[in-house]
Amino acid sequence: MAARVSGRPAGAARVWSPHVPTVLMLLVAIVGLLGPFSVGGDALLLGGNGLAVGCLALLAVALVPTGWGGPWAVPLATPLAVSAAFLALLAQRALAGPAGWGYWLTLLGSLAAAATAAGRVSVIELESDAPRWRHQVQRLVPAATVAFLVLLAWEGLVVGSRVPKGIFPRVSDIWLAFVGTWRVLMADAYLTFVKEVMFGFAVGLTLGFLVGSAIAFSRFMQRGFLPLATAFGAVPIVGLAPVLGRALGVDWESKAAVVVIVTFFPVVLNTVQGLTLVDPLKLELLRSYGAGPLTVFLKLRVPNALPYVFNALKVAVVVGVVSVIVAEFLIPGPPNGLGQRISLSAHRGAFDIVFAAILVSSLISMALYWAVGLLERAFTSWHPSTRGS
Secondary structure, X not given: OOEOOOOOOOOOOOOOOOOHHHHHHHHHHHHHHOOEOEOOOOEOOOOOOHHHHHHHXXXXXXXXXXXXXXXXXXXXXXXXXXXXHHHHHHHHHOOOOOEOHHHHHHHHHHHHHHHHHHHHHHOOOEOOOOOHHHHHHHHHHXXXXXXXXXXXXXXXXXXXXXXXXXXXXXXXXXXXXXXXXXXXXXXXXXXXXXXXXXXXXXXXXXXXXXXXXHHHOOHHHHHHHHHHHHHHHXXXXXXXXXXXXXXHOOOHHHHHHHHHHHHHHHHHHHHHHHHHOOXXXXXXXXXXXXXXXXXXXXXXXXXXXXXXXXXXXXHHXXXXXXXXXXXXXXXXXXXXXXXXXXXXXXXXXXXXXXXXXXXXXXXXHHHHHHHHHHHHHHHOOOOHHHHHO
């Protein structure tokens, strides 16, 4: 059986079993349509507003699968409720003044119904022989729903509260700012990620692995250098960035040096662990076959160290991006780079551009993290953790 439904034998006819939380939220949203969408205004639905009528139709249709209550039927209400929230938002944008209680009930009820309906997928117990598409739906639907809900809630709260763009922009304002300034943002991203992050990442990884390899084969360096490396790796980049800017100048080299430092020390520590914590039985087996130190290093120690090194790289990608953005704040220089763009736009009150730059930085950071994960699966396909993923 692909999915378990508690208390019902296989083959039995299904009776109506409403998913109560989703049904209640849908009813709350419908009640909101009967109230005013603006303070002191009339109900849009009673006035025959097309958006309000469309919103009511979507919510009414969403009641059908949630009233039926099947484990794979309830999630069908998610896109309907999200669409209803979007129509309510469009109706509110056409009005003047702050939102009334009817808008808030409709928006929040629709979003809550979408969340509870999508959550029904997560609690389905799938058998190992269940169709592949069911596993994919169970994995993707909650993640996609949360993204849409966050964006709609953001837009809906800002629109309904009439918050000025100079204080907190709408999602639509951020998108328009991104479209209007994407050439500048891409040039800033090239400087920040290619010249600073990627260069620093490559240098930090190379030096870290070489130094870690040297420490792994020297008892003196393990006892002398390793504690210092651990302590120096904990130095806050906020205090280190101005020093590097003074020493290396205010151009991209000083920011790349920040990435070198935050990459170097995690790679050193993890490389030492990976090269030294080898299986004694495997080491003894290679030596019994007459393998020399170089063969042992290449055939046993390096493969054993790769999972440790990739764990360090995953940490370094996240910390390195954050550190280079902070370094661009702290090291005044040419008005280029995403950090400088965020700082300058914030001083001018252009928070839509600030969020657009943050969006670009976040997307590229996730792409880098994903690329490191792909390389990890390619180079450590033999490792149990990789096979499990």
